[in-house]
Amino acid sequence: MADEDQDKLAQEWADALIDGDGGDAADAAAPAADPDDPLGGLESVTDPSDAGSADVGQDDEALADEWAAALADTEQDEIKHEKEQAFLSTQTHDYDLKDMGPDAKAGSSSGKRDLDFILDIPLEVSAELGRTKLLINELLQLGQGSVIELNKLAGEPLEIYVNGKLVARGEAVVINEKFGIRLTDIISPIERVKQLG
Numbered sequence: 001m002a003d004e005d006q007d008k009l010a011q012e013w014a015d016a017l018i019d020g021d022g023g024d025a026a027d028a029a030a031p032a033a034d035p036d037d038p039l040g041g042l043e044s045v046t047d048p049s050d051a052g053s054a055d056v057g058q059d060d061e062a063l064a065d066e067w068a069a070a071l072a073d074t075e076q077d078e079i080k081h082e083k084e085q086a087f088l089s090t091q092t093h094d095y096d097l098k099d100m101g102p103d104a105k106a107g108s109s110s111g112k113r114d115l116d117f118i119l120d121i122p123l124e125v126s127a128e129l130g131r132t133k134l135l136i137n138e139l140l141q142l143g144q145g146s147v148i149e150l151n152k153l154a155g156e157p158l159e160i161y162v163n164g165k166l167v168a169r170g171e172a173v174v175i176n177e178k179f180g181i182r183l184t185d186i187i188s189p190i191e192r193v194k195q196l197g
Contacts, residue, residue, distance in 0.1 A: 123162050125160065126160070126161045128160075129152065130151050131152075132150050134148075157169040157171055157184055158172055165192065166195060167186070168183050169187075170184050
């Protein structure tokens with residue numbers, strides 16, 4: 001009795017697989033069920049593409065649809081990028097730069113320097129009597145009447161700085177109750193350039 005039940009179950013499985021593959025045409029080609037065959041004739045179905053060709057076809061179509069959608073998105077991105085580039089190229093400006101070659105050569109060859117455009121630049125001029133270094137402790141002990149020893153000797157000329165660069169030396173004078181400096185020595189341009197380096 002158990003063998004008959006197994007045979008019926010195997011036959012139902014074989015019929016179900018054959019029905020999914022093509023229906024009546026497959027039934028006509030299927031061999032008759034052998035009661036002694038435990039697989040019920042399933043050994044003839046060996047190709048997996050025969051058992052599920054409809055599912056594979058649907059998977060291929062879904063994959064093709066995904067590829068088509070991805071390609072369409074890529075094309076849209078490329079079109080958008082090209083439109084942005086076209087827009088940006090219309091936003092650029094061409095500047096009209098005048099040719100200064102002959103004018104510049106004529107100006108430099110004449111030897112005349114036109115420095116009028118820098119005459120209104122403000123500069124800081126300071127006079128230095130001398131310098132020294134103090135510790136913070138010594139600085140805190142300073143009070144009214146304290147004396148600070150400087151590195152200059154009495155009678156040495158004062159130094160005149162313009163924007164922190166030494167340009168001249170001179171001696172202190174009093175004019176209308178105000179201090180002033182009479183210039184005694186102007187630093188040469190070569191020495192000024194050396195101080196910059």
